[in-house]
Amino acid sequence: MKKFLTSALVRGLLWQAIGWLLGALFVTGIRFLMGLNPFDQFFFTEPAWVFGALVGAISFVAGTGAMTDWFKWAKGEETPEHREDPPGWEKYLNVSLDHKVIGIQYTVTALILMCVGGLFAMIFRTELAHSGLQFLTLQEYNTFMSLHGIVMIVGILVGVAGVMNYLVPMMIGADDMSFPRLNAFSFWVVPPAAVLLLSTLALGGFDTGWTGYPPLSVRAPVGMQMFFMGVAVAGWSSILGGLNLIATVLRMRTKGMTAFRMPIFIWAAIATSIITLTATQLIGLAFQLVMFQRLLGMGFFDPAKGGNPILFQHLFWFYSHPAVYVFVLPGLGLISELMPVFVRKPLFGYRFVAMSSLGIALVGFLVWAHHMFTSGMNEYLRVPFMYSTLLVAVPTGVKFFSWIATLWKGKIEAPTPMLFVVGGIVVFLLGGLSGPPNATVATDLHLHDTYWIVGHFHDTMFGGYIFPFFAAIYYWFPKATGKRMNETLGKIHFWLMTPAFLTLTLLMMRVGLLGMRRRVADYDPALGFDNYHLIMTIAGYLIAIAIAIFLYNLYISLRHGETATGNVWNSRSPEWQVPSPMPVHNYDVPFEVVGEPYDYGLPGSAYVRFADGSQSTKH
Amino acid sequence: MRHFVIVGVLVIIVFLATYFGLTALKLMPVEASAQSIVVDWMWNLDFVVMCFLFALIVVPLVYSLIVFRRRKGDTSDGEHIEGNTKLEITWTVIPLITVLVFAYLGAYSLGETMAVDPNALEISVTARQWSWQFDYPEGFTSNELHLPVNRQVVLNMTSLDVIHAFWVPQFRIRQDILPGRVTNYRITPILIGNYTVMCSQLCGTSHSYMTAPVIVTSQADYDAWVQSQVTAAQAAAAAGGPANGKLLVQKYGCLGCHTTDGTKLVGPTWLGLYQSQVKLSDGRTVTADQAYLVESIVSPSAKIVNGFPDNVMPKTFGTALTQSQINDIVSYIETLK
Ligand code: HEM
Ligand SMILES: [Cu+2]
Numbered sequence: 018m019k020k021f022l023t024s025a026l027v028r029g030l031l032w033q034a035i036g037w038l039l040g041a042l043f044v045t046g047i048r049f050l051m052g053l054n055p056f057d058q059f060f061f062t063e064p065a066w067v068f069g070a071l072v073g074a075i076s077f078v079a080g081t082g083a084m085t086d087w088f089k090w091a092k093g094e095e096t097p098e099h100r101e102d103p104p105g106w107e108k109y110l111n112v113s114l115d116h117k118v119i120g121i122q123y124t125v126t127a128l129i130l131m132c133v134g135g136l137f138a139m140i141f142r143t144e145l146a147h148s149g150l151q152f153l154t155l156q157e158y159n160t161f162m163s164l165h166g167i168v169m170i171v172g173i174l175v176g177v178a179g180v181m182n183y184l185v186p187m188m189i190g191a192d193d194m195s196f197p198r199l200n201a202f203s204f205w206v207v208p209p210a211a212v213l214l215l216s217t218l219a220l221g222g223f224d225t226g227w228t229g230y231p232p233l234s235v236r237a238p239v240g241m242q243m244f245f246m247g248v249a250v251a252g253w254s255s256i257l258g259g260l261n262l263i264a265t266v267l268r269m270r271t272k273g274m275t276a277f278r279m280p281i282f283i284w285a286a287i288a289t290s291i292i293t294l295t296a297t298q299l300i301g302l303a304f305q306l307v308m309f310q311r312l313l314g315m316g317f318f319d320p321a322k323g324g325n326p327i328l329f330q331h332l333f334w335f336y337s338h339p340a341v342y343v344f345v346l347p348g349l350g351l352i353s354e355l356m357p358v359f360v361r362k363p364l365f366g367y368r369f370v371a372m373s374s375l376g377i378a379l380v381g382f383l384v385w386a387h388h389m390f391t392s393g394m395n396e397y398l399r400v401p402f403m404y405s406t407l408l409v410a411v412p413t414g415v416k417f418f419s420w421i422a423t424l425w426k427g428k429i430e431a432p433t434p435m436l437f438v439v440g441g442i443v444v445f446l447l448g449g450l451s452g453p454p455n456a457t458v459a460t461d462l463h464l465h466d467t468y469w470i471v472g473h474f475h476d477t478m479f480g481g482y483i484f485p486f487f488a489a490i491y492y493w494f495p496k497a498t499g500k501r502m503n504e505t506l507g508k509i510h511f512w513l514m515t516p517a518f519l520t521l522t523l524l525m526m527r528v529g530l531l532g533m534r535r536r537v538a539d540y541d542p543a544l545g546f547d548n549y550h551l552i553m554t555i556a557g558y559l560i561a562i563a564i565a566i567f568l569y570n571l572y573i574s575l576r577h578g579e580t581a582t583g584n585v586w587n588s589r590s591p592e593w594q595v596p597s598p599m600p601v602h603n604y605d606v607p608f609e610v611v612g613e614p615y616d617y618g619l620p621g622s623a624y625v626r627f628a629d630g631s632q633s634t635k636h
Numbered sequence: 637m638r639h640f641v642i643v644g645v646l647v648i649i650v651f652l653a654t655y656f657g658l659t660a661l662k663l664m665p666v667e668a669s670a671q672s673i674v675v676d677w678m679w680n681l682d683f684v685v686m687c688f689l690f691a692l693i694v695v696p697l698v699y700s701l702i703v704f705r706r707r708k709g710d711t712s713d714g715e716h717i718e719g720n721t722k723l724e725i726t727w728t729v730i731p732l733i734t735v736l737v738f739a740y741l742g743a744y745s746l747g748e749t750m751a752v753d754p755n756a757l758e759i760s761v762t763a764r765q766w767s768w769q770f771d772y773p774e775g776f777t778s779n780e781l782h783l784p785v786n787r788q789v790v791l792n793m794t795s796l797d798v799i800h801a802f803w804v805p806q807f808r809i810r811q812d813i814l815p816g817r818v819t820n821y822r823i824t825p826i827l828i829g830n831y832t833v834m835c836s837q838l839c840g841t842s843h844s845y846m847t848a849p850v851i852v853t854s855q856a857d858y859d860a861w862v863q864s865q866v867t868a869a870q871a872a873a874a875a876g877g878p879a880n881g882k883l884l885v886q887k888y889g890c891l892g893c894h895t896t897d898g899t900k901l902v903g904p905t906w907l908g909l910y911q912s913q914v915k916l917s918d919g920r921t922v923t924a925d926q927a928y929l930v931e932s933i934v935s936p937s938a939k940i941v942n943g944f945p946d947n948v949m950p951k952t953f954g955t956a957l958t959q960s961q962i963n964d965i966v967s968y969i970e971t972l973k
Contacts, residue, residue: 044715054942054943154841155841155842155844156841157841159840159841185815193904212864219942222841224838224841225838226838228838230799230837232797232798232799232815232837233798233799233838233839233840235798236798236840279658303705320814320815320816320817321815321816325817326799326814327814338820356830360714361706361712361713361714362713362714362715362716363716363717363718363719364723365717365718365720366718366720366723366724367718367719367720368719369719369724391810391811391812392812393811393812393814393817393819396750399746400739400743400746401744403739403742403743404736404739406741407735407736407738407739408648408732408735410735410832411728411729411731411732411735414727414728414731415724415727415728417693418723418724418727419719419724421693421696421697422717422719422720422723424696424697424700424701424704425639425696425700425704426700426704426715426717427700427704427715428704428705428706428710428712428713429700429701429704429705429706430705431701431705439697439701442693442697443694443697446689446690446693446694447690450686450689451686453682453685453686453735453738454679454682454683454686457676457678457682457738457739457741457742457745458742458743458745458746459674459678459745459746459748459749460675460682460742460745462675462749462808462809462810462811463664463672463675463679463805463808463809463810465810466801466803466810466837467834467836467837493759503934527661527663528665530664530665531663531664531665531805532665532805534803534808534834534835534836534844535836536838536843537843537844538843538844539844539845540844541832541847584778597884600906608756614717616716616718617713617714617716618713618714618715620714
């Protein structure tokens with residue numbers, strides 16, 4: 018208990034509260050002196066809340082000590098290169114520079130955020146089970162719906178960072194990331210961002226959805242500002258994390274690991290990081306402009322002052338479309354990474370799969386206005402954006418065909434991780450197939466802003482990230498802990514979640530086509546959707562139960578899991594050639610790459626050779 | 637070879653089964669506009685390809701999982717196949733050609749939905765949180781959209797506050813409605829019936845309820861309806877008093893912010909307002925007499941009701957309305973007890 022109370026996390030939260038209060042009092046004092054009204058509906062005025070939130074977020078990071086070394090360097094003091102972590106669980110609640118600890122910190126944070134976001138979904142999904150308003154007010158409904166979206170998105174971004182942080186240095190034979198302190202900083206901005214997002218609940222909520230379009234977002238309660246602020250703070254994590262990862266892959270690969278001998282996941286991680294490094298700024302900018310419009314009366318998006326609300330949508334989607342590939346590229350990379358292990362065959366067309374990740378990332382920058390076909394932007398712009406959007410289908414197709422060719426004539430084994438890989442492929446396929454009708458403009462005029470879209474992106478994000486994320490957790494859990502997760506519970510988790518999820522999203526698409534708008538708290542019973550919605554709500558509960566089983570599995574496997582210190586899955590990847598859990602600085606003996614990563618079925622081949630002469634061969 | 641034949645046959649079977657099975661479920665609402673026929677044509681082409689690709693991926697996937705599964709006791713690896721450049725190029729180039737064709741078709745069908753008839757009927761649409769208002773060329777205002785069948789209509793739409801969107805599922809087409817600008821919605825109804833326009837761009841708390849009836853009738857019924865509306869408007873204007881006031885508050889959009897049933901929107905409700913005690917934001921309490929009502933319309937900032945924001949209600953009604961119109965509105969509000 019004492020260790021918990023003195024941890025960096027608790028210290029940070031305390032500092033955040035104090036910083037927030039001081040910042041707000043500061044502005045309130047100035048307003049008081051200037052003769053402006055110092056208090057408002059939510060006690061402090063909006064400028065006071067916003068300034069306080071900014072000070073609070075910075076205070077959090079300072080309070081944890083994630084910046085201490087930099088302060089010391091500024092003063093000319095020396096600090097040790099490495100910092101040893103305490104052996105127990107408390108290292109996860111404190112600032113660590115070890116990429117594996119940070120990876121797990123990210124992953125656990127992601128799971129917590131996803132559970133919170135999922136809880137919001139269950140609240141409003143229950144409301145939707147029947148037409149009419151059951152137990153939520155309209156504003157509450159909109160707030161939960163909006164928070165569900167953004168908390169899940171941040172959750173996935175954090176989960177992506179977790180998987181990349183944990184795996185990339187290990188896979189390329191590095192002892193850590195290029196910039197371990199920056200890495201710790203990138204993680205420690207996430208908790209205050211999460212606090213900011215959740216604080217919207219106490220400040221009137223916000224009713225704009227995660228897209229935050231003005232003018233609606235200019236009129237929403239103060240909670241809106243906390244949403245903007247939370248996203249802006251979380252964005253730092255993405256930008257700096259992407260920078261760090263690119264530097265790590267470029268500079269720290271072990272001897273012999275040429276571009277086309279990297280594990281395929283590294284390609285996905287690079288493509289993802291290029292996006293986070295270069296696009297995240299745009300959503301920050303878009304939100305900042307609305308903040309300024311609210312605080313200072315600047316008319317960026319106010320037609321009465323010569324502004325243009327459509328400009329916001331361009332800025333917003335210029336990030337938020339590429340962002341969807343930040344969610345899925347790592348997931349698709351995980352699918353390509355795990356599949357050869359369970360099929361015992363090389364990844365079919367390695368180079369094409371690698372290039373398709375880059376292709377998707379780059380073309381993904383050119384398609385943003387497909388979210389705006391009905392927005393009233395220039396009518397003729399819709400055609401070029403349709404072409405670019407449909408082009409994305411080509412590299413996406415390459416991945417699917419390569420996976421099928423990998424499976425063909427393999428010796429397929431399907432323990433839990435492989436189940437999630439296959440489930441991910443099927444679900445992502447449904448998401449991908451429901452994309453082109455949104456792109457051929459005429460059909461999108463009907464589909465836009467309906468439940469069809471809701472079904473489309475839930476399938477892409479679940480198939481593209483959530484399923485592979487589960488696969489990764491089941492697969493690398495032994496690496497991180499030296500124990501195996503329970504297979505039976507894992508299979509129950511899969512077989513409960515997958516059919517429920519497919520039912521949910523296919524029904525979403527069905528009602529969407531028939532006339533169900535998205536983001537509505539209530540629907541006309543005359544539409545005849547009540548039964549569909551009831552089934553969707555039940556499916557939602559089944560998914561929630563499956564997730565609960567997964568969490569229970571994590572817990573008992575950690576406590577009583579079967580010991581597994583060796584090469585559990587019989588993989589060729591370097592991290593499995595050393596005992597689990599992974600040593601603190603990864604490889605005590607460095608290794609060199611001497612072959613192809615996925616030469617399963619080629620007798621006598623090896624991927625890596627350790628300096629002490631041991632080799633990873635077939636078995 | 638045997639594997640390929642089996643999978644090929646299964647792909648065709650699954651493709652046909654999904655396509656015809658799902659189409660039989662009637663995926664789309666009825667086609668009530670000329671444009672919906674074009675949209676559904678495009679949708680159907682998309683859907684054929686979707687069903688085919690679904691079969692093309694899922695069948696070999698499931699087939700491999702069953703046929704190429706690891707047998708008990710077998711510890712050997714699969715065949716060492718690293719890739720095949722010809723295959724990779726094939727499944728890059730064929731999809732590339734397909735998407736280019738589809739982009740062409742998409743542009744073509746988009747063009748069809750935008751085709752302009754110079755004789756189109758023009759109706760103005762005003763959207764606001766959270767109601768619809770339709771202004772007809774004959775000079776009257778309605779909260780229902782009546783349209784004659786088989787004649788193109790273009791809706792000139794604008795919003796008084798946030799972004800809204802006009803969508804009637806049976807018409808298929810959708811268009812956002814922006815503040816400070818006019819956007820167009822062009823449609824040719826082809827099926828007589830009652831439909832609903834739904835706002836389909838999240839516009840705040842009551843977004844779900846921002847709907848209005850859309851009634852497509854024969855040209856004769858439409859003409860008769862227009863005539864009855866014109867007569868009613870003229871009669872009310874001639875008679876003055878509450879009946880005219882009721883039409884005016886619809887026409888000038890008062891009901892976007894004020895209700896007549898006690899619900900609180902952006903502004904205070906009018907129900908039971910007349911002669912009630914009103915608490916003001918500066919702490920005073922005044923009686924809502926006739927003079928107060930007139931002043932609140934002409935100079936909204938003079939007295940602010942406690943709990944409501946200043947500078948929201950337009951300050952232009954004093955010039956937009958004549959003195960007798962204002963009196964009619966006030967006399968209407970006085971009837972709301
Ligand atoms: C070939 C593949 C894809 C195509 C052609 C495609 C196309 C589209 C289009 C045109 C829209 C806008 C629809 C509308 O709002 O009317 C859309 C929405 C969306 N797509 Fe995709 N998409 C594809 C794959 C993906 C993938 C891989 C993701 C990744 C997770 C994704 C995530 C989303 C999301 C999140 C939205 C909705 C955003 C919102 O409005 O909140 N899509 N897609
Ligand atoms: Cu997009």
